[in-house]
Amino acid sequence: MQNGTPSEKTTTNEKSGVKGNLTFDNKVIQKIIGIALSEVDGGFFANVAEKLVNTSDVTSGIDVEVGKKQVAVDLDIVAEYGIDISKLYDKIKNVIVREVKNMTELEVIEVNVNVVDVKTKEQHEKDSTSLQDRVSDATDKTKEAISKGAKKSKETLGDSVDKVTSDNKSSRVN
Secondary structure (H helix, E strand, O other), X not given: OOOOOOEEEEEEEOOOOEEEEEEEOHHHHHHHHHHHHHHOOOEEOOOHHHHOOOOOOOOOOEEEEEOOOEEEEEEEEEEEOOOOHHHHHHHHHHHXXXXXXXXXXXXXXXXXXXXXXXXXXXXXXXXXXXXXXXXXXXHHHHXXXXXXXXXXXXXXXXXXXXXXXXXXXXXXXX
16 A cells, blocks of 8 residues: 555536646545544554554554545454454444545545454553553652652751751850
């Protein structure tokens, strides 16, 4: 599949006789599909790279080939354990066909879904913790430990200064 190749649709406004082209970048079709998939239960459509870096890119794992009038879609998913995957596939196809047609008038001629894994919701949530999340947690814990250590050192130093000050009697020398 080619990314970045815009789709072209020639339109004519018969009343005004104005001609022109309406084009859709692949990213637009991918985004329409990514957002539409949020209404499908039973699949986790987050990208695999999300485990390494947090991303809110809904187009991850979605490849499209966009022609002048048609679209072909390849999609990687993680299916939820215990669901009928063939029914999930039908739901995915239906929502993609409907939303792409409604928004672009392009015909979806092919939807290929590759199930890359099967997980429970709990497993998916646990696995969705990214490397970036782990680094952030470690940084927060380190900051907290340093802050506690600095506070304790300050308190200890303050007690010592108070003791030294109270031990000092008037100086013998002027």
